[in-house]
Amino acid sequence: MNWTTVCKQEDLTSGTGLCALHNYEQVAIFYCGRTESLYAISNYDPIGNAYVLSRGLMGSVGEEPVMISPLYKQRYNLETGVCLDDEETKIKTYDVRIENGEVQLAA
Numbered sequence: 001m002n003w004t005t006v007c008k009q010e011d012l013t014s015g016t017g018l019c020a021l022h023n024y025e026q027v028a029i030f031y032c033g034r035t036e037s038l039y040a041i042s043n044y045d046p047i048g049n050a051y052v053l054s055r056g057l058m059g060s061v062g063e064e065p066v067m068i069s070p071l072y073k074q075r076y077n078l079e080t081g082v083c084l085d086d087e088e089t090k091i092k093t094y095d096v097r098i099e100n101g102e103v104q105l106a107a
Helices: none
Strands: 003-008 017-022 025-032 037-042 057-061 064-068 075-077 096-099 102-106
Touching: 003 017, 003 025, 017 102, 025 064, 037 064, 037 096
Parallel strands: none
Antiparallel strands: 003 102, 017 025, 025 037, 057 064, 064 075, 096 102
């Protein structure tokens, strides 16, 4: 698998999102310092019709890591992209990793 660097690990702040451009798509990257987990989802909110998900709040519902949209507060599972409030709505997810201090997405 080929990987593309989109930012540095030091650019990440635990619990908040960061927007990066990857293959002409806006990607929202979230890092959870408590579990050292990294997630990457589309930055596009399909319900609010805006590129804002990197500004959402990170949290959990039970054991599921979620991001809460800053517009209408829908909750999206960070692992699957499924909207917990409307299971027919799903956002794209990306393979993401940290390699040598760089945040990389699968090409």
